[in-house]
Amino acid sequence: MKKIILKYYLPIFASALIFIAPIILINYSEDDFSDIIIGLSLLVIFLTFVLGTLNYKFGDKLTFNNRKKSxxxxxxxxxxxxxxxxxxxxxxxxxxxxxxxxxxxxxxxxxxxxxxxxxxxxxxxxxxxxxxxxxxxxxxxxxxxxxxxxxxxxxxxxxxxxxxxxxxxxxxxxxxxxxxxxxxxxxxxxxxxxxxxxxxxxxxxxxxxxxx
Known part of the structure; x- marks a missing residue:
């Protein structure tokens, strides 16, 4: 299970975090900061789960096909x-x-x-x-x-x-x-x-x- 998370889900989580971090900085407001953090954190978790699952199911096959085409x-x-x-x-x-x-x-x-x-x-x-x-x-x-x-x-x-x-x-x-x-x-x-x-x-x- 640990290997699956590290291989398929962690890269998605890192990518989502990198993508969303600038949004937090751009829209920083002291009054709404906690709400923004909670909302975007939930979005990161959702994207990680959905895209990570797709990566787990189809990622290896896609990689194989790309390498074969190369x-x-x-x-x-x-x-x-x-x-x-x-x-x-x-x-x-x-x-x-x-x-x-x-x-x-x-x-x-x-x-x-x-x-x-x-x-x-x-x-x-x-x-x-x-x-x-x-x-x-x-x-x-x-x-x-x-x-x-x-x-x-x-x-x-x-x-x-x-x-x-x-x-x-x-x-x-x-x-x-x-x-x-x-x-x-x-x-x-x-x-x-x-x-x-x-x-x-x-x-x-x-x-x-x-x-x-």
């Missing part, structure tokens, strides 16, 4: 032409031996759109799990659109009206792969990555619990 755009068709697999809602394949997944993402309640790039890598260096200080070093490089995990790198390329060109996304991927190689982080086959996932997650959870 695969027909030139960016993804270019990757498919160059050998990537069409997974309906994403494309995936190897670049410089690194397994890469690319998809078109967007918020259901905010006008944010981005190309999401996931690059899988071997969580081990010389048969040992990559030390935490390596990830700390990578994090300190200040790449705000990078999200580092123990066995993958996720990159978000935010865009406006037009989907980025193939060359633009390819340059982003090439730069990321160079960073991986410069830090001796090796590539891994997709099927090997799947089999190493559980072991990798368990290891870093144990490290985290020891620190705490």
């Amino acid at each position: 695969i027909k755009k030139d960016l993804f068709q270019e990757f498919i032409y160059k050998g990537f697999d069409d997974n309906e809602v994403s494309v995936s394949g190897y670049l410089e031996n690194y397994y890469t997944i690319i998809s078109d993402e967007r918020d259901s309640t905010y006008p944010n759109k981005w190309i999401e790039i996931i690059i899988l890598f071997n969580p081990k260096q010389q048969s040992q799990f990559i030390p935490n200080y390596v990830f700390q070093k990578l994090y300190n490089q200040g790449k705000n659109n990078y999200s580092w995990n123990s066995n993958s790198l996720t990159i978000k390329k935010v865009y406006g009206l037009k989907v980025p060109k193939y060359r633009n996304i390819r340059d982003i991927i090439d730069e990321a792969i160079k960073i991986l190689r410069d830090n001796n982080i090796e590539s891994i086959k997709g099927e090997e990555w799947d089999s190493s996932l559980k072991e990798s997650v368990t290891h870093y959870r144990q490290i985290s619990s020891l620190k705490n």
Whole structure:
């Protein structure tokens, strides 16, 4: 239940609050302030319930359809032409031996759109799990659109009206792969990555619990 509220209702609540807050400021009157607050609060709750329920029932399907439609755009068709697999809602394949997944993402309640790039890598260096200080070093490089995990790198390329060109996304991927190689982080086959996932997650959870 908590996950449903956070995923489907909370974004609607936040959007409604952002929309209504200026109305409160513009119509501020000391005499009527409490009435305005009560009225608009009820409106926020009503909108959150109605729109959140619609988001819960149809949001995932709408997201799936949007992502499926995006695969027909030139960016993804270019990757498919160059050998990537069409997974309906994403494309995936190897670049410089690194397994890469690319998809078109967007918020259901905010006008944010981005190309999401996931690059899988071997969580081990010389048969040992990559030390935490390596990830700390990578994090300190200040790449705000990078999200580092123990066995993958996720990159978000935010865009406006037009989907980025193939060359633009390819340059982003090439730069990321160079960073991986410069830090001796090796590539891994997709099927090997799947089999190493559980072991990798368990290891870093144990490290985290020891620190705490």
